[in-house]
Amino acid sequence: xxxxxxxxxxxxxxxxxxxxxxxxxxxxxxxxxxxxxxxxxxxxxxxxxxxxxxxxxxxxxxxxxxxxxxxxxxxxxxxxxxxxxxxxxxxxxxxxxxxx
Numbered sequence: 001x002x003x004x005x006x007x008x009x010x011x012x013x014x015x016x017x018x019x020x021x022x023x024x025x026x027x028x029x030x031x032x033x034x035x036x037x038x039x040x041x042x043x044x045x046x047x048x049x050x051x052x053x054x055x056x057x058x059x060x061x062x063x064x065x066x067x068x069x070x071x072x073x074x075x076x077x078x079x080x081x082x083x084x085x086x087x088x089x090x091x092x093x094x095x096x097x098x099x100x
Contacts (some may be wrong), residue, residue: 020037025070
């Protein structure tokens with residue numbers, strides 16, 4: 001099975017696209033708020049090689065946690081291939097004093 005983002009060389013850059021969605025959930029996995037956007041990748045050769053050496057592509061984002069959220073789900077879809085990956089984060093593990 002292929003893993004990772006589909007990147008192609010184009011005009012001296014490595015390009016691709018990822019669709020990223022972050023969903024905040026309340027108890028019972030009730031949807032409170034979702035944010036989605038496409039991340040367009042345009043990497044020069046040096047950045048591409050660094051990513052390959054690390055074995056990871058790091059994406060950062062800021063998210064304001066809404067009241068009542070106890071769970072964060074992050075989904076990333078590789079646009080060209082449709083491959084999907086996800087992670088589920090229990091917010092109390094990050095902020096032990098947080099209550100719904």
